[in-house]
Amino acid sequence: MTHWTKIYRDLWNNRSRTVLVILSIAVGVFAIGMIVTTRQALTASLAAQYSGLRPADVILQTEPLLGDDFVTSIRHMRGVDEAEGRRAMALRISLDGQGETWRDLTLYALADYDDQRLFIVRPQDGIWPPQKGEVLLERASLAFLGASPGDQILVKTPNGRRFHLTITGRLHDLYRIPPVIEGWIYGYVSLDTLRWMGESDGYNELYVSSRSPDPTGVRLLSDRVADRIEGEGMPVYQKTLPNRNEHPLGFIIDTMLILLGFLAGLSLLLSGLLVVNVITA
Structure with a gap:
């Protein structure tokens, strides 16, 4: 064998x-x-x-609010490739629509949705850009809520005022962490909507991209921009340095x-x- x-x-x-x-x-x-x-x-x-989002290298959060002229002046600083101001507003959103169960919500307002400079958000469906009293929800947030375009959401401001906003579509913001991981809901509105809600004009977030990809250069640039803001009497209470490559x-x-x-x-x-x-x- x-x-x-x-x-x-x-x-x-x-x-x-x-x-x-x-x-x-x-x-x-x-x-x-x-x-x-x-x-x-x-x-x-x-x-x-x-x-493809054109990630910012520096995100600075400040109060009081920055104006368009100040943002333009930042664009002309040495070492700055681009700068954009945005308004972020922390709210609470009712999950049941009746004000019994609440979840954290951040609304972002852009000056011009058709001329975004950094961290570009892109429409998925619905009305673009959002109009007064309307909100575009980040697509993961819309799925998390189980809502649909045409529905109304109930939101509450830090001072207790309540507003109803109409969902008119979805957009995709790849930079934001989905609510199934972080638990935070994200929506996008117009500056007119914030005025309607009694908010002042201006931006409390400044996005800046550096001409140099070197991390040391980015840190130095963030310090110079922060000093510029604080020199105007406006405190910088948070500084984030995203990795543009990750x-x-x-x-x-x-x-x-x-x-x-x-x-x-x-x-x-x-x-x-x-x-x-x-x-x-």
Whole structure:
């Protein structure tokens, strides 16, 4: 009896184990290949989309409000590539529409939705740009609420005033973390809507991009812009330096892929142990 005949007979006599070994090895190899391919495709796609937003290198939050002339003056500072002011307003949104259950909501207002400079938000459907009394919800926030265009939402300001806003569509803001992770709802309105709600004109967030990608240069630029704002008697109470080359959720995606890769490797290891068990049986 030749060696090949013996091998064939052993495999046939232990065919259930043989099939199990083949399947386990195939699953392990397939899983590892799928994880590697997915990581490459997802990383490249996310990086390309994030770069297309024109990410800011510096975000400064301040009170009182900045005016258009001040934002224009920041654009002409040495080392500044672009600057844009936006208004952010922290509110509460009623999840049941009756004011019994509330969730955190941030409304952003842009001066010109058709001339965005940094962290560009893009329409998905509905009325663009939002008009007075209307709101465009970030698409993940709309899905989280289970709402639809045409519905009204009830919002409450920090001083207790309540307003109804009509949802007129969705937009996509890739920079914002989905509410299923962070728990925060995001919406976009016009400056006219904020005036209607009794808010003053101006911006409390300043987005700045640097001509230099060097992190040290970005930090120095952020200090100079902050000094410029504080020199006008306006305190800067928060400074954020986003990484223009990495999405805020990049580390979460990498962690998930590493865990999946570990499980795939464990599956392949167990299949190897199964092979040893079959050989020694």
